[in-house]
Amino acid sequence: MTQSIQLPIIDLTSPDRVSTARAIRQACLEVGFFYLINHGVDEKLFKQVLEQSKKFFSLSLEEKMKLVRRNHRGYTPLYAEKLDPSSTTQGDSKESFYIGSLEGKGVVSNLNQWPAEEVLPCWRSTMEDYHRRVLDAGIRLISLVALALELEEDFFHKSGACDSPNAFLRLLHYPGELQLSEQVVYGASAHSDYGMLTLLATDGVGGLQVCREKFKKPQIWEDVHHLSGAFIVNIGDMMERWTNCLFRSTLHRVMPTGQERYSVLRFHHMLNSFFFSNSLFYPLFRSMHVCGMLVYVI
Ligand SMILES: O=C(O)CCC(=O)C(=O)O
Numbered sequence: 001m002t003q004s005i006q007l008p009i010i011d012l013t014s015p016d017r018v019s020t021a022r023a024i025r026q027a028c029l030e031v032g033f034f035y036l037i038n039h040g041v042d043e044k045l046f047k048q049v050l051e052q053s054k055k056f057f058s059l060s061l062e063e064k065m066k067l068v069r070r071n072h073r074g075y076t077p078l079y080a081e082k083l084d085p086s087s088t089t090q091g092d093s094k095e096s097f098y099i100g101s102l103e104g105k106g107v108v109s110n111l112n113q114w115p116a117e118e119v120l121p122c123w124r125s126t127m128e129d130y131h132r133r134v135l136d137a138g139i140r141l142i143s144l145v146a147l148a149l150e151l152e153e154d155f156f157h158k159s160g161a162c163d164s165p166n167a168f169l170r171l172l173h174y175p176g177e178l179q180l181s182e183q184v185v186y187g188a189s190a191h192s193d194y195g196m197l198t199l200l201a202t203d204g205v206g207g208l209q210v211c212r213e214k215f216k217k218p219q220i221w222e223d224v225h226h227l228s229g230a231f232i233v234n235i236g237d238m239m240e241r242w243t244n245c246l247f248r249s250t251l252h253r254v255m256p257t258g259q260e261r262y263s264v265l266r267f268h269h270m271l272n273s274f275f276f277s278n279s280l281f282y283p284l285f286r287s288m289h290v291c292g293m294l295v296y297v298i
Helices: 017-030 043-057 061-065 123-148 237-242 272-276 278-290
Strands: 003-005 009-011 033-037 074-076 095-099 168-174 188-191 197-202 208-211 222-224 231-235 251-254 261-268
Touching: 003 222, 009 017, 017 033, 017 123, 043 095, 043 123, 043 168, 043 261, 123 168, 123 197, 123 231, 123 261
Parallel strands: 009 033
Antiparallel strands: 033 231, 074 095, 095 168, 168 261, 188 251, 197 231, 197 261, 208 222, 208 251
């Protein structure tokens, strides 16, 4: 039987920011996952997002394929993705819809695709509202992450990293029927996220699992429970790299449960100019030295 993991709970409104930052640090060192509560995104809005997401995925395949993914935005059909390329099974049993940043300039502006208003009224405005509100929560969280790294609270903001985040909202639908073959068909096969932070909200149906020791064989997977109203936050590869593996980008997957499942992810990546700027990398690398965990040498 799979064990469950007890993730730490971080309260975004706690007035004691020093203790909160300490708790985030501990969570990121040990698991790379935590629950975020009091994040300011209204439960009612999340329910509307789930409703609208259900409406989109219930459209005919022909209708959904009109918005097939282009420029990393739009619809991806069932089995079209396999997050673990080493897995010998067919593609992942999920369909998804990607919405890129709303604030893009130049070549990235207006690349998002939207269902027509007459097909799904209020769909676009609901998604845009949610996208912006989760961005606000993410930006507040990033200040605490800076503190957790023993950096100035406004480190990421001052360096311009939050000005126009390269952030994606991703709607997911796992249809839920179990295959009657020998092969396990994953909802989402094992992977880590490549960005900085991910904020995940689900409809409460289980299936999410984490593997704390990605290099250990056999791998041990633990169930992550739903906590009503909370985001499940995890660290991505970019943050793991910035912190020289101090913060962990943990392997995770979604197992089939036989139940239909909906989830919504918001990925926070940072500006490319931030990522490639050595002068900005340097303070993070120095802070790794303090922890005696130098792995990458620049
Ligand atoms: O749907 C979920 O609970 C997680 C999905 C996920 O990890 C992903 O798509 O990167």
